[in-house]
Amino acid sequence: MNKHVMPKLNRRSFVIGTAAAGAGLAIGLDIPFGGPTVVRAADGSPEVNVWVVIRPDNTTVIRVARSEMGQGTLTGLAQLVAEELECDWSKVVTEYPTPGQSVARKRPWGDFSTGGSRGIRSSQDYVRKGGAIARVMLVQAAANQWKVPASECTAANSIITHTPSGRTTTYGKVVEAAAKLEPPADVKLKDPKDWKIAGKGVKRLDTVDKTTGAMIYGMDVKLPGMLNAAIKDAPVFGSKLKSYDEAKITGMKGVKKVVKVGDSAVAVVADTWWHAKTALDALPIVWDEGENAKVSSESIAKWLAEGLDNSQPAYIGNQNGDAKAAIASAAKKVEAVYNYPYQNHATMEPMNATALYTPDKCEVWCGTQNGEAAFAATLEASGLPAEKCEVHKLILGGGFGRRGMTDYVRQAVLIAKEMPGTPVKLLWSREEDMAQGKFHPVTQCKLTGAFDADNNLTALHVRLSGQSILYTVRPAALVNGMDTAAFQGLSPSGDAAIGYSVPNLLVEHSMRNPHVPPGFWRGVNVNQNAIYMECFMDELAHSVGQDPVEFRRKLMSKHPKHLAVLNAVADKIGWGKPAPQGVYRGIAQVMGYGSYVAGAAEISVTEGSKIKVHRIVASTDPGYIVNPAQVERQIAGSFVYGLSALFYGGCTVKDGKMEQTNFDTYNSMRIAEMPKVECVMVPSGGFWGGVGEPTIGVAAPAVLNAYFAATGKRIRSVPLKDQNITFA
Amino acid sequence: MANLTINGKTINVDVEDDTPLLWAIRENVGLTGTKYGCGIALCGACTVHVDGVAMRSCGMTVSEAVGKQITTIEGLASEGALHKVQQAWVANDVPQCGFCQSGMIMAVAALLKENPKPTDQDINEAITNICRCGTFQQVREAIHAAANA
Numbered sequence: 001m002n003k004h005v006m007p008k009l010n011r012r013s014f015v016i017g018t019a020a021a022g023a024g025l026a027i028g029l030d031i032p033f034g035g036p037t038v039v040r041a042a043d044g045s046p047e048v049n050v051w052v053v054i055r056p057d058n059t060t061v062i063r064v065a066r067s068e069m070g071q072g073t074l075t076g077l078a079q080l081v082a083e084e085l086e087c088d089w090s091k092v093v094t095e096y097p098t099p100g101q102s103v104a105r106k107r108p109w110g111d112f113s114t115g116g117s118r119g120i121r122s123s124q125d126y127v128r129k130g131g132a133i134a135r136v137m138l139v140q141a142a143a144n145q146w147k148v149p150a151s152e153c154t155a156a157n158s159i160i161t162h163t164p165s166g167r168t169t170t171y172g173k174v175v176e177a178a179a180k181l182e183p184p185a186d187v188k189l190k191d192p193k194d195w196k197i198a199g200k201g202v203k204r205l206d207t208v209d210k211t212t213g214a215m216i217y218g219m220d221v222k223l224p225g226m227l228n229a230a231i232k233d234a235p236v237f238g239s240k241l242k243s244y245d246e247a248k249i250t251g252m253k254g255v256k257k258v259v260k261v262g263d264s265a266v267a268v269v270a271d272t273w274w275h276a277k278t279a280l281d282a283l284p285i286v287w288d289e290g291e292n293a294k295v296s297s298e299s300i301a302k303w304l305a306e307g308l309d310n311s312q313p314a315y316i317g318n319q320n321g322d323a324k325a326a327i328a329s330a331a332k333k334v335e336a337v338y339n340y341p342y343q344n345h346a347t348m349e350p351m352n353a354t355a356l357y358t359p360d361k362c363e364v365w366c367g368t369q370n371g372e373a374a375f376a377a378t379l380e381a382s383g384l385p386a387e388k389c390e391v392h393k394l395i396l397g398g399g400f401g402r403r404g405m406t407d408y409v410r411q412a413v414l415i416a417k418e419m420p421g422t423p424v425k426l427l428w429s430r431e432e433d434m435a436q437g438k439f440h441p442v443t444q445c446k447l448t449g450a451f452d453a454d455n456n457l458t459a460l461h462v463r464l465s466g467q468s469i470l471y472t473v474r475p476a477a478l479v480n481g482m483d484t485a486a487f488q489g490l491s492p493s494g495d496a497a498i499g500y501s502v503p504n505l506l507v508e509h510s511m512r513n514p515h516v517p518p519g520f521w522r523g524v525n526v527n528q529n530a531i532y533m534e535c536f537m538d539e540l541a542h543s544v545g546q547d548p549v550e551f552r553r554k555l556m557s558k559h560p561k562h563l564a565v566l567n568a569v570a571d572k573i574g575w576g577k578p579a580p581q582g583v584y585r586g587i588a589q590v591m592g593y594g595s596y597v598a599g600a601a602e603i604s605v606t607e608g609s610k611i612k613v614h615r616i617v618a619s620t621d622p623g624y625i626v627n628p629a630q631v632e633r634q635i636a637g638s639f640v641y642g643l644s645a646l647f648y649g650g651c652t653v654k655d656g657k658m659e660q661t662n663f664d665t666y667n668s669m670r671i672a673e674m675p676k677v678e679c680v681m682v683p684s685g686g687f688w689g690g691v692g693e694p695t696i697g698v699a700a701p702a703v704l705n706a707y708f709a710a711t712g713k714r715i716r717s718v719p720l721k722d723q724n725i726t727f728a
Numbered sequence: 729m730a731n732l733t734i735n736g737k738t739i740n741v742d743v744e745d746d747t748p749l750l751w752a753i754r755e756n757v758g759l760t761g762t763k764y765g766c767g768i769a770l771c772g773a774c775t776v777h778v779d780g781v782a783m784r785s786c787g788m789t790v791s792e793a794v795g796k797q798i799t800t801i802e803g804l805a806s807e808g809a810l811h812k813v814q815q816a817w818v819a820n821d822v823p824q825c826g827f828c829q830s831g832m833i834m835a836v837a838a839l840l841k842e843n844p845k846p847t848d849q850d851i852n853e854a855i856t857n858i859c860r861c862g863t864f865q866q867v868r869e870a871i872h873a874a875a876n877a
Contacts, residue, residue, distance in 0.1 A: 070861045203818075206823075206826070207822075208818055211823065212801065212810070213830050216760070219763070219764065272755040273755060274748065347860060348763070348765050348773060348859070349765070427764075430768075629821060633865075637862030637863065638862070640860075640864060641861075663766050663768070668771075669864075670855070671855050671857075671864040672851075672852035674868070676865070
């Protein structure tokens, strides 16, 4: 912490407008002659450190750099700070620092990126320290005032007590003095077993505004004189805008300007979005579609299928023994081919961003999972340096990975740049959102298992073929060309390790990258890999007449944490005991994002194709649980997202573009289809795993395995709607 | 030009007659609690009450709304007290991202007016709003809680 050292900054550069939507925070810098520097919030309240501002009335403002998109991170991170700070939880409010402030202060809040289920697990350490350091400073300030040793003082509920004398004071009373103290170099964090605020299912801090309509999402931003833009980007990915006939919409009501955006998109700017959208729909546009217009789902599938052949080159992600040789000499062999389609994130709030550009300043207001990436996109699109740019983050109407991308930010800035001084809100229609996704990648997988004469699994060969996200999105993360994330759930070790030991194992990936832009979609590669592995485990078990749980257990003795969640789920759902009449069970487990998860489903099937999911049991071991109520909600929500994708999802390509346009062709589960989800949380401590994503991996295979139990039919292709299987 | 009665106030709105009510509410009246999600009356994020009935405001024109009592999420609370559905939502910590919840709450408030003690089956039939976060388990619990409040 070097908060006292901030050269070359004056008060003016830190005062950041909060005209719109209450976004961002204003920070003032107080530099008295000769004294220590105190950084102040907009209302004059001092920072104890970058995480904690305390107002005279004891209100504690906790800064949260990660984004809230529904997953509860805002509340969870505040709990962790408050736990160490020993503040009054009922007086906690939160605030987003802005990326511009972060850059100006040399990134004191660390990474803003909110994806990969990292929100809590990768910032828990430094935010807890932030709370603990602030507490030590506040207690020291009180001790100094009383002229007693700090070791004789305790803090709880924002009140400091000098134990021997019984004197008390509050954080609000000593914060001015505390803010002038040097922070301690080191602090001891609490043992999680002693937590009082963290670890409890306290209510979210953002609920009331979300029930009254008061919460401002990006779509709701209003600025004085603001105009609205609707946009169409080239529907064939990678193609260009050729021409548009502006004369056809000149004079349409409210239209102010037609703007070419980059080399592939056109936007109409109007007084209202409805006018902009209406005019855009009437605008004749000619695209230069190019070669990609020849691509279809069929052509992609054919290309991926070729990658399943062992003669094609592939990256090896996990290997022990000699699987190919063991399979060649096996007593018995089982083989199956699976596939998983493109998926759109379909956040409830379509992509949008508001930008205000002048040659001296570019400001953006948007929901983003990565404030710093949005800031970088603002710099790049505006051409202005960091000190002339700012991004004001808003609460997200869903993220699921989509809002980690910054395409919509770039577009908004490019449009605003054509209208200096006028704020412009760019909002995508749902149709644009469906057409211009960053899609869950498409893959196929051939799995081959081999048994010896005693029905022991001797070899497993998992050959993935398909798209790499990193190849397009983060090429620098490729390792000698290999996308290690493609092996999520199947890796030898780490955050997403395989839970089985097989004497001869080969997991490989034939990378094939179609022109469709891929993105991180909640659960990412765990989604398809868990289907492939867990459905195939079920196939292997049945092929030798063994119980699917018992079959797995024999392979899991060296993977006790994987096994523990599997056992927890099996126990809770009553595996091995009779299910209710007409009800069948399926089970799955996977590790992802540093957490161990398992799920089991109870379903019934009528007419062979109508599935009723009665009950889900899900278990998770994320190491530590900061808010069990929110973890439960993430787990239940994972089944909605995962089963929506299984039953209704799937984006298909025709003539180089996506065919699905809205929720009529890309449906999503409703309450009637929602099973009862029971959570078994078994945090074993000693590590920090993520929560938002891993569970989605077991949703589909648990139901697919139950479908096999019910019907004897093995489904190896998603979505189920393509096989005329639907919810009952 | 149209006179719309929204949350008890009559507001003169300068829009074409065929403008979807949703956009008049959001852009001309300035009430942004009602959300745009799909524009084809499927997702329910734009649900408001029209003469007490839950309607998807993206699928209804301004001219169709003239002369009717329109209630948006901002008008659901009365005399400073949250509606019992809103209270149940807060007590059960229902929202995740929250974007669909204005519409969800309006749909539920209309259901409970018509059917004060809905069964699970009644809920399944009446509540068809999309929630991508998947809050349905809490939505169901909160509906029953509101019904018993």
